[in-house]
Amino acid sequence: PGGVRCYWIYRLRKAYEVCKMAARIIEVMPGSPAYKAGVRPGEMLCAINGMEIRDVLDYKFHSYESRLTLSLDGRETVIEKGEGEDLGLSFESYLMDKERSCANKCVFCFIDQLPKGMRETLYFKDDDARMSFLMGNYITLTNLSGRDIERITDMRLSPINVSVHATDPEIRRFMLGNKRAGECFDILKKFAEGNISLNCQIVICPGINDGDVLSRTLADLVSLAPQVNSVSVVPVGLTRYRQGLALLKPVDEYAAKRIIEIVEDFGGKCLKLYGSRIVYAADELYIKAKRAIPEAEYYEDYPQLENGVGLIRLFTDEFMYELERLEGNVKLDDFTIATGISAAPFIARLVDELMKKCNNIVNGNILPIENTFFGNNVNVTGLITGGDLIDGLKTAGVKGRVLISEVMLRYRDTVFLDDVTVSQAERELGVRIIPVPNNGPALLDAIINDGVKKG
Secondary structure (H helix, E strand, O other): OHHHHHHHHHHHHHHHHHHOOOEEEEEEOOOOHHHHOOOOOOOEEEEEOOEEOOOHHHHHHHOOOOEEEEEEOOEEEEEEOOOOOOOOEEEOOOOOOOOOEOOOOOOOOOHHHOOOOOOHHHHOOEOOHHHHHHHOOEEOOOOOOHHHHHHHHHOOOOOEEEEOOOOOHHHHHHHHOOHHHHHHHHHHHHHHHOOOOEEEEEEEOOOOOOHHHHHHHHHHHHOOOOOEEEEEEEEOOOOOOOOOOOOOOOOOHHHHHHHHHHHHHHHHHHHHHHOOOOEEEOHHHHHHOOOOOOOHHHHOOOOOHHHOOOHHHHHHHHHHHHHHHOOOOOOEOOEEEEEEOOOHHHHHHHHHHHHHHOOOOOOEEEEEEOOOOOOOOOOOHHHOOHHHHHHHHHHHOOOOEEEEEHHHEOOOOOEEOOOOEHHHHHHHHOOEEEEEOOOHHHHHHHHHHOOEOOO
16 A cells, blocks of 8 residues: 555655646647647647657647657546647647746836836836747846757747847946856857857947947857847937936947948948848947938848838838829829927828829828827837827818827737827817838838828
């Protein structure tokens, strides 16, 4: 009896070790491999082929094979499927685990510059390597353990997007407010040796990581090419809510010109050495420097669009391509496009070309919206609040239909950053507001197909 009891204690302990990180299944897609194998909502997934499932990365990695043994709470089931075919399971959370928050105190952190009273989710600082691989988020590497680093290289999780800012250990420790921040370049080298593709980001804070520091950072990063696939250099964003925070200077015209010179110099050298520029300056730097946005060839395959690198060029070229294909003399209802101050001149030029195509019989108005909520240092479209939009449209006396970019709104929703909804703004203004996907063809389509005059 003692031996039997010890055996079952051992089995229970093993079962606990396997299932302590189990994920609850909330949905099983009908007809999926898991559904056919009898897996049902409410069960707990503990392991696949004996490997513990701690989060979504384990789940995706270990469920790739064609024959799987799923350890559920209290039973096992065998599934046969196509290699790489999804099991058809949904869990309580996307990560099947808690999202890792940021452990840094960055001197330039935008979240620290938000006013009080906004919705709670806006104040969460994520820094999760899993979200970098799965969703393209940028991470700082400061909360990675040695086991995490091994896991990324063993699973070949690629690409990983990294907020570098500086490779000089002391400067990076200062910028991130974290003693582990100086380990960044060593970790990047380990990833490069493991053949992990890397996209890097540098937020420029004048007087801290520009000039020679920027040159060193770029030199270090491009030394890891081709594993370092791309590097974006963007200006720091400063709101009016910086009380009690580090004193930082915005990027002015002179600083922007100097940054672009350094970036383009490195980009030209990389083009000769590797066949790719690798290093790019954000559109906002060209705007601040009062320089023309480069042509499409400069941006190659647009590897850093999410950081505003080449977005204006792609938007412009796609709009003009669709406009050239437009046939006939289309009659349109009048419209207003409300946008950020930075983007307004570029959108205005596109609308001018459309009006020429329509023999100037349409009135297309471009309305730059001043950002009083965050302050006049913030001029991008994506940070326009509902309140500022309402004030701007009221002041201008806008009537009819108003087109706005979807980047002003919460993802797949109609809520602005200040929790004002599109319908609330419409009621207050007495106008129709049309959210438009942030690309050239979508804008042209919204102008034409939503506003074609009948008869």
